[in-house]
Amino acid sequence: MTIFNLLAQQLVNGLVLGSFYALVALGYTMVFGVVKLLNFAHGDLYMVGAFVGFLALSGVSGMVGAGWAGVGLSILCAMVAVGVLGVAIERIAYQPMLKAPRLSILITALAVSLVLQNSLLTMTNGQIVAFSPKLGFAGINLDGVFINYKQIVLAGTAAVLMIALELFVRRTQYGRAMRAVSIDKDMCELMGIDVNRIIAVTFFVGSALAGAAGTMAGAYYGSIWYFMGFLIGLKAFTAAVIGGIGSIPGAMLGGLILGLLESFGTQIPGIGSEWKDVFSFSVLILVLVFKPTGLLGQSEQERM
Amino acid sequence: MPGPGPRPDELRSGEPRPDEPRPSVWGGLTRYLDTPAKRTTALAAILAFMVAAPFLFGPYATVILTNALLYTILALGLNVVVGYAGLLDLGYAAFFAVGAYTVGILTTDFHWNFWATIPVAILAAVVAGVIIGGPTLRLRSDYLAIVTLGFGEIVRISARNLEITGAASGISGIEQPWLFGWHIATQTDFYFVFLVLVVIAVVCSARLANSRLGRAWLYVRHDEDAAEAMGIDRVRVKLAAYVIGAIYGSIGGVFFAVNLTAISPQSFSFQQSTLFLMAVILGGMGKIPGVILGAFIVVLAPELLRDLGSFRLLIFAVGLLLIMLFRPSGIWPARRGGR
Amino acid sequence: MSNHLPGALLKLTDVTLGFAGNTVLQAVNFDVPGESIVSLIGPNGAGKTSLFNCITGFYKPQQGRIEFAGTQLLPLKPFQVTRTGIARTFQNVRLFREMSVLENVMSGLHCRTHVGAFGAILRLPSQRREEADIRRRAGECLSFVGIPAEEWERESSTLAYGHQRRVEIARALASEPKLLLLDEPAAGLNSGEKQELVRLIARIKAERGVAVLLIEHDTGLVMSISERVSVLDHGLMIAEGTPKQIQADPKVIEAYLGAEDAEAALAL
Helix, strand or coil: CCHHHHHHHHHHHHHHHHHHHHHHHHHHHHHHHHHCCCCCCHHHHHHHHHHHHHHHHHHHHHHHCCCHHHHHHHHHHHHHHHHHHHHHHHHHHHHHHCCCCHHHHHHHHHHHHHHHHHHHHHHHCCCCEECCCCCCCCEEEECCEEEEHHHHHHHHHHHHHHHHHHHHHHHCHHHHHHHHHHHCHHHHHHCCCCHHHHHHHHHHHHHHHHHHHHHHHHHHHCEECCCHHHHHHHHHHHHHHHHCCCCHHHHHHHHHHHHHHHHHHCCCCCCCCCCHHHHHHHHHHHHHHHCCCCCCCCCCCCCC | CCCCCCCHHHCCCCCCCCCCCCCCCCHHHHHCCCCHHHHHHHHHHHHHHHHHHHHHHHHHHHHHHHHHHHHHHHHHHHHHHHHHCCCCCCCCHHHHHHHHHHHHHHHHCCCCCHHHHHHHHHHHHHHHHHHHHHHHCCCCHHHHHHHHHHHHHHHHHHHHHCCCCCHHHCEECCCCCEECCEECCCHHHHHHHHHHHHHHHHHHHHHHHCCHHHHHHHHHHHCHHHHHHCCCCHHHHHHHHHHHHHHHHHHHHHHHHHHHCEECHHHHCHHHHHHHHHHHHHHHCCCHHHHHHHHHHHHHHHHHCHHHCCHHHHHHHHHHHHHHHHCHHHHCCCCCCCC | CCCCCCCEEEEEEEEEEEECCEEEEEEEEEEEECCCEEEEECCCCCCHHHHHHHHHCCCCCCEEEEEECCEECCCCCHHHHHHHCEEECCCCCCCCCCCEHHHHHHHHHHHHCCCCHHHHHHCCHHHHHHHHHHHHHHHHHHHHHCCCHHHCCCEHHHCCHHHHHHHHHHHHHHCCCCEEEEECCCCCCCHHHHHHHHHHHHHHHHHHCCEEEEECCCHHHHHHHCCEEEEEECCEEEEEECHHHHHHCHHHHHHHHCCCCCHHHHCC
16 A cells, blocks of 8 residues: 555545534534533543444334434434434523532533443443444445445535534524524523523534434444544544634634544554544643644633 | 621620630540540541451442542542632542552553652652642632633543543553562452551541641631732642642542442543532532541442442532522531531 | 823823723723822713723723823833732622731732741741731821721621721731822712711821722712712713812713703712
C-alpha cells in the first residue's frame, strides 16, 4: 500500500469516526448553549441509544430483516427513545438544580451519568453485547482505497442529520428561539418566549442525535457495552471544545477534526492505538489551556 | 463573571433572624455533645473502639476496616479539594496512583528503603498537582471536572502502557517495611498504621479548615470575584487545595501499595475516582465526620450487600442522585468549623 | 482636563473601554488626590461602575493608562490591584452570605497576612498570634464603622440592610487601602442612615487618611461630602470641579435632563 493509499484510508476512517463525534458533540454544544451546563450524562445517552437500537433491531428484524431497513428503523427508534429520555432527565434532575450552586448541578449530572451506566451494567452484567446487523462487507474500491458501504451510508446519514439540524436551527421558529435563549435567557423570558419549552426541545434534539450516533456506532463496530458512553463523552466534549463550545457549526467541525486527528495520529510511530486516548485528551487539555474558545466560539467577556 | 450577588430587593432591612448555634467539627451532633468534656469523652470512646476492633471482630473484618480507613484518608484529601475549595475533581485516583507507583518502582526496581520513598511520593504528588492544576484551575468548573477526568485517564493509561510501571500487570512483590524492629506485615499491623494515618489526616483537615487558608477557600468558593477584590489570589488558593489533596492521595497510595504488596492499573480507574467522590458526598457533605461516615459506607455497604453484585453500584448512584436532588445544600458547609 | 493634578494618587489617562461594539468609556482622564473625597456622578449607564472595574482590574481597557501611587495598574490582576492599596464595595452588597460578619471582614486581611498551610497544620505560635491579630484588626474595622460586637458572629445575610452595607465598608477598610472605591453606598438607605454614612466617609478620610472615590446618585449627599465632583456621561468626562461649580454647569444639567431647564434636579 502506498503512502497515499494509507493516508487516504485514514482519511476515510477519520471522517466516519469524526461524524460520530460530531453528532454527539452537537448535543453537548446545544445543551451548553441553552442551559450553560456540560451535560456529563450525554455520553451515556449515546450508550443508551446503542442499546435501544439493538433492541429495536431484534424487534423489527422479524418484519423487515436485519439489513439497511432494519437498521434505519432502529436508528429512528433510538432517536425518539433517547430524545424522550433526555427531556426526562432535564425535567427531573437538572431543572430543580438550575438555581443551586454550580458544584451541585455538576455532581447531579455526574450522578445521572452513573445511574445510566450502572443500570446498563446491572442489566447486561457487564458483558459486551454483539450487535450484528446484516449489512455485509461490500464496498467500493477506489484505486486501492477500500470504502465499504457501511461507512458511506453511516457517514451519509450523519451528514443528513447534521444538515437537518442546520435547517432546523436556521429556518424554524424553534431554532431561532434556541439561539436566542443561548444568547440571553433572561431577555427571552421577558419577551414571552417559553424558555422551558425551548430547553426541552433542545434536550430532545441533542439527545436524539446522540442516540442516533449510538445505534450507528453499534451497527458499525458490531458490539456495545455499558461503558461505551464514557469515552465518547470525553471525545465529544473535546470535539465541541475544539470547535468552540456553544457553536453548532463548531461542533461539526470539531468532530471531524478530532476524528481525523485520531485516525492520522494512530499512524504516527510511537502512538499507535494504545496511546490514542492519551493523545486525544492531551489535545483537549492543550486547547482548553491555550484557546478555550476553540475555533469558532465567541470569547467570553462577561459583564460584572 | 459569575452571578451578580443578591439584589437589594432580596435583602430585608429591619428584621434580623434569630441567632443560630454555630456547629463545630461534630456537625449536627453538637446538640448532644454540647460541652468540651462530652466531646472529649466521645472522641476517646471512638478511638478506644477503633483500637479494640481487630480483636473484637476478627481478621476478615480487620481487612475490611483497614480498607475503610484507607478510603477515609483519600476521602479527606478529596474533601479538601471538593468540600473546602469547591473544585470538582473527577480524576483523584491519579494522585493515589502516583503514591503507589512511586513506592512500587523505588522499592522493587531501585531497592530503596521504604521510609525514604515517602518524601519522594509527596514531592511527586506536589509536582503532579502543580502540573495538572496550574494551567487548569483557572478554567470554569465544568471544564475543570472534565479536564481532571482526562488527566486521571492519562495517568491510568500511562501506567498501563509503560514498562517502568509494569504495564498491564503492574508491580508485585513490594516489600513490606520495618520500623525499629517491628515488621509491618500482618493485617492487624496495617490496620493500626492506617488508624494512625487517619488520626493525622483528621487533625490536619480540621486545622486547615479553621485557618487563614481554610477561610480563603470559603471566600473563593462563595464568591470568586468578591474574594479576588479583597486581594485573594484565587488561582493560588485553589492550587493549594489541589496540591494538599494530592498529598493526601499520594500518602494513601504509598501505604496501599505496601499493604497489598502488589498494584495494578485497575485500582486507579475512573470508577475508583467516583467512589472517592461518593464517599465525600454521600455521608459527608464536606464535613469531616460526614466524610468519614461516607468512606465507611462506601466500603462496608458492598460487604453487607454482597449478594447484590453490581446492583449495589446502581444503588450508590441512585443514592447520590437523590441526595443531590433533595439535600443539595448538604454539600455546602454553612459555617466555619462545621467541616 | 487632560492635565493631571499634581501629586494625584490615582491617575487615569485616556482610558477607552468597549464591549462588543459599544464604547463604554471614551478617552477618560481622571484624577483622585490622596486623602480626598471625590464623587463620580452621571446618568445611568454613563459608565461609572465600568470605570471602577477598570481601576480594580476586572476590565481591561483597550487604550489608556491607570497609575496608582506610582504603579501602573493595567498589567495587574484584580487581587494584585487590591494589594497595591485599592479596596472597593459593590453596587449590590456582595458579602460572603453564609459566613459570619467577622469572617467577612477578616477576608480583607488575607492579603496583609501570610501564614499558609504549614503554619496552619502545625499550629505554630506565630500562626496563633497571627490569627488573634486578624480577629482583633477585623473587630477594629467593625467598631470603626459602628457595628456592635453582638452582631459580629452572626451570619452576614441576617443583618439589617444598612448594617450589611457598613460591614462591606469595614471589609474593604480591613485591607488597609489608601484609596477606597464606594459604589452607590447610599442606595437603599433612609435619611438617618445617609447622615451616618456622610459622617463615616468623613472619618475614613480624617482618621484613616484614606482617599474615597464614590459613585452616587443622591445629589444631596454628593454635594455635602465631596471636595471634587466629576461627571461622566455616555463614557465621556464632561465636567469636573467643586460641587458648586458642577451644580451650575449647563453641560451637567443637560446631561441629566436633556435640554430641559431643571436646576431643581441639582439643587440641594
